[in-house]
Amino acid sequence: MREMESRMFEMESTAPRVQLNCIVNGEAVSAMVDPAMTLLNFLRKELKLFGTKEGCGEGECGACTVIMNGLAVNSCLVLAVEAGGARITTVEGLGAGGDLSILQREFMKHDALQCGFCTPGMLMSARALLDRNPDPTMEEVKEAIAGNLCRCTGYVPIVEAVLSAARLEREAGRS
Numbered sequence: 001m002r003e004m005e006s007r008m009f010e011m012e013s014t015a016p017r018v019q020l021n022c023i024v025n026g027e028a029v030s031a032m033v034d035p036a037m038t039l040l041n042f043l044r045k046e047l048k049l050f051g052t053k054e055g056c057g058e059g060e061c062g063a064c065t066v067i068m069n070g071l072a073v074n075s076c077l078v079l080a081v082e083a084g085g086a087r088i089t090t091v092e093g094l095g096a097g098g099d100l101s102i103l104q105r106e107f108m109k110h111d112a113l114q115c116g117f118c119t120p121g122m123l124m125s126a127r128a129l130l131d132r133n134p135d136p137t138m139e140e141v142k143e144a145i146a147g148n149l150c151r152c153t154g155y156v157p158i159v160e161a162v163l164s165a166a167r168l169e170r171e172a173g174r175s
């Protein structure tokens with residue numbers, strides 16, 4: 001039943017499309033969207049930003065996490081139209097000039113990913129944390145990624161990567 005409801009939610013509605021204006025990864029985006037479309041589907045299907053993943057589609061796994069107005073959100077639970085006027089950052093917006101960010105490099109260095117499916121969401125939850133708290137404790141990191149499920153790593157390398165990135169960013173004056 002749950003699955004059926006979820007699929008129905010994703011079907012295109014017959015409602016008239018509505019205007020959506022927002023900023024995605026620093027660029028202004030303007031589109032006419034189905035009012036029933038999720039932000040996740042808008043990012044993946046309309047903007048072709050495939051870094052944001054769909055796991056459960058119902059707020060349980062964190063694979064779809066993006067940053068919206070400074071907060072980590074599950075984009076599968078946000079309607080695209082709710083992002084009107086918002087600033088959104090996806091995993092594609094983390095690096096600059098084709099280079100990975102410090103945070104992404106530390107994930108690689110610490111073997112904080114294996115299959116990689118959870119990684120974009122993990123990175124965005126970690127990024128939102130470091131943006132508001134550049135010197136988090138281990139507990140604060142664990143809390144920040146508590147909504148992001150990983151089947152592969154056991155979480156320890158992820159926490160180490162975030163703490164290491166925080167230290168390097170402080171030393172570098174932020175990346």
Ligand code: FES
Pocket residue numbers: 053054055056057058059060061062063064065074075076077
């Ligand atoms: S896909 Fe959004 S929380 Fe799982």
Ligand code: FES
Pocket residue numbers: 112113114115116117118119149150151152153
């Ligand atoms: S690296 Fe596979 S789910 Fe996290």
